Amino acid sequence: MLHIVACIKQVPDTKIIKMNPKTNTMDRASAPAILNPYDAHAVEEAVRLKAKYGGTVSVLTMGPPPAVKAIKKCIEIGADEGYMISDRAFAGADTLATSYALTKALDKIAKLRPIDLILCGKMTIDGDTGQVGPGIARRLDIPPLTSVKKIVEVRREQGYLIVHRKLEDGYEVVRSTLPCLLSVEKEINEVPYSPLPNVLRAARYQPQIWSVGDLDDVDRTQLGLKGSPTIVSSVWAPQKPQGGTILEGGPKEQVKGLLGILMEKKELFQARGEA
Ligand SMILES: Cc1cc2nc3c(=O)[nH]c(=O)nc-3n(C[C@H](O)[C@H](O)[C@H](O)COP(=O)(O)OP(=O)(O)OC[C@H]3O[C@@H](n4cnc5c(N)ncnc54)[C@H](O)[C@@H]3O)c2cc1C
Known part of the structure; x- marks a missing residue:
């Protein structure tokens, strides 16, 4: 039975977010927080794989307490379990520190149930880097496959899967060993309206929330602002x-x-x- 973990992030809805003209930063209070759209496709794909092959779909996020709402949205889509890491020690994390913290949480989830496949979105609509997925794969020493637009088949017993990776002028067919990490394109599927039983389950669902002290073998110097070598030297809003x-x-x-x-x-x- 497959165990698929989708990494998901709560983001401000950038379609309607306002920029602070003085600081040139996002006024996060000006827009509702939503599940990163690419991550909704990752969760939907995990749910479809579960329907085809059997197994369990878990979702994982690192974020502040309100990010529980994004996990509930994933339960609505059809995920079975939700895990969240939330702690002041994670604050100010760049993509390097984010992937480190998520890897530690994935290690803990894998101890509960071994992981066959990790799905991420192609990127987030607020950070936009697309670095976190490959960062996790590098740290776990598993193959990262980016720009995945179709999962052709997953053969857990034989230890491989086959996917289509989007290229500028077409696609390539790639076979990879399992476990591996896929970053998925939006075109991989359409996310339908959630069935009522899932919505009712999500309303009652409480995810497992871990602080840094709950994770094993954590090097605190690699967390949060301390573990973030990236420096944003300037930010500006593009001219209309x-x-x-x-x-x-x-x-x-x-x-x-x-x-x-x-x-x-x-x-x-x-x-x-x-x-
Ligand atoms: C110097 C610096 C300081 C920062 N400080 C803060 C801060 O204080 N607060 C803050 O909110 N952001 C902060 N950020 C932004 C933060 O680094 C990014 O939000 C985070 O690393 C994710 O990067 P991204 O949004 O580009 O994700 P991408 O790499 O584009 O995401 C790709 C995929 O990775 C997965 N993923 C990404 N983030 C998460 C997550 N948190 N949990 C689970 N899965 C995830 C999702 O599947 C997503 O689709 C900071 C960035 C920098 C450079």
């Missing part, structure tokens, strides 16, 4: 595009408006003898 015309209405009206603009341009070019 100037000019242009915003086309109002539904798709039909917008296409009509666009054709009107193109016709005007065409007439202008013809008048200049350029077309």
